[in-house]
Amino acid sequence: MKKFVALLALAASLAAVAQPKPIKIGEINSYSSIPQFTVPYRQGWQLAVDEVNAAGGLLGRPVEVISRDDAGKPEEALRHAIELSSSEKVDVLAGGYLSNVGLALSDYASKNKRLYVASEPLTDALVWDKGNRYTFRLRPSTAMQAAMLVDEAAKLPARRxxxxxxNYEYGQSAVATFREQLKARRPDVEFVAEQWPVLGKLDAGSTLQAITQAKPDAIFNVTFGADLAKLVREGNQRNVFPKIPVVSLLSGEPEYLDVLKDETPKGWIVTGYPWDQIDTRDHASFAANYYKKYNENPKMGSVVGYATLQAIFAAIRKAKTVDNDKLVLAMRGLKFTTPFGATEFRALDQQSTMGAYVGKLDLRGNKGTMVQWRYADGRDYQPTDAYVKSRRPAAAMQ
Known part of the structure; x- marks a missing residue:
């Protein structure tokens, strides 16, 4: 009996040796506070993990994602980053939704020489003023998406x-960038009113009352989630929409249109994701596989989650290691494929060239949709090298 037990122990030991150690990715996001985006996001990265493991993994090793919920709080994200690095021994950090959370993770990455791939945080500071060599960002930045919208806003007859x-970093930088770029294109415009609600606590009635008293010709909106729904509902009831034209960041994404439903305001100029109208090969393959796995259509979060992992996989393949300093070098100029097509990380500021769809909101049946849309390639909206060098710390470019 003792011999039999010993043989079993030996077999188990040999099996453990034969099983390659997984590549671990520590993923942190606001799952409990912003589920409308982060649940599809999690499904997107899980699809990417399933696909790569079905194909044999990376470097002959399986991929494992260890996920944590930051509840939308920078201090929680930092706590998880420490735990994932020290206890779970993850090879790479990824994720983030809110800009202040992304900045906290980026600061941790810099101080601890840990590769961090920011999936969603849009703040320009992430790759410019507070950029560092260990932080890369997937989605088009606030400045890039604002520039995409300015292309359309400048065509409006609106002057006021x-x-x-x-009222936090993302909202502040979005407004500042939009104002600067629109005035550069249209020196005749003036900004006559501004409202800064606390995130998640918008008083739509008083906000719109203050705005309309200034008699603007158009509105630039940066609210999202529950705040956006409150704003739209109140604006529809007061006949503010569609009377006053609106240019709005992110509002064409399915996560928000699914909530607005038949209240979707017609004619708003937005960035978004018309998933049901994109017929490229890369997107069709992703959408079909996503539907097969989850029995639902993808959302913007789904694309971001999937593309974040695709970028990390491509870097590991290129570097042939998970050594973080070698991964940083592999990530600079890295070319990889997303559901939106070929993308790369610009070496200078470590911002990806992933773009966004720009169009107008409309109703189809009782659901919101995007019409008259175009794909704005991120390559066309990145700032010049000279501008980046004037904003980004020299140490971050070493």
Whole structure:
């Protein structure tokens, strides 16, 4: 009996030796506070993990994602980053939704020489003023998406503009960038009112009352999630929409249109994701596989989650290691494929060239949709090398 037990122990030991150690990715996001985006996001990265493991993994090793919920709080994200690095021994960090959370993770990455691939945080500071060599960002930045919208806003006859944005880094930088770029294109415009509601606590009635008293010709909106739904509902009831044209960041994404339903305001100029109208090969393959796995259509979060992991996989293949300093070098100029097509990380500021769809909101049946849309390639909206060098710390480019 003792011999039999010993043989079993030996067999188990040999099996453990034969099983390659997984490549671990520590993923942190606001799952409990922003589920409308982060649940599809998690499904997107899980699809990517399933696909790569079905194909044999990376470097002959399986891929494992260890996920944590930051509840939308920078201090929680930092706590998880420490735990994932020290206890779970993850090879790479990824994720983030809110800009302040992304900045906290980026600061941790810099101080601990840990590769961090920021999936969603849009703040320009992430790759410019507070950029560092260990942080890369997937989605088009606030400045890039604002520039995409300015292309359309500049065509409007509107001269008097008002702004509504959440009072934290993302909202502040979005408004500042939009104002700067629109005035550069249209020196005749003026900004006559601004409202800065606390994120998640918008008083739509008082906000719109203050805005309309200034008699603007158009509004630039940066609210999202529950705040966006409140704003739209109140604006529809007061006949503010569609009377006053609106240019709005992110509002064409399915996560928000699914909530607005038949209240979707017609004619808003937005960035978004018309998933049901994109017929490229890369997107069709992704959408079909996503539907097969989850029995639902993809959302913007789904694309971001999937593309974040695709970028990390491509870097590991290129570097042939998970050594973080070698991964940083592999990530600079890295070319990889997303559901939106071929993408790369610009070496200078470590911002990806992933773009966004720009169009107008409309109703189809009782659901919101995007019409008259175009794909704005991120390559066309990145700032010049000279501008980046004036904003990004020299140490971050070493």
């Amino acid at each position: 503009w008002a702004t509504i944005a959440p």
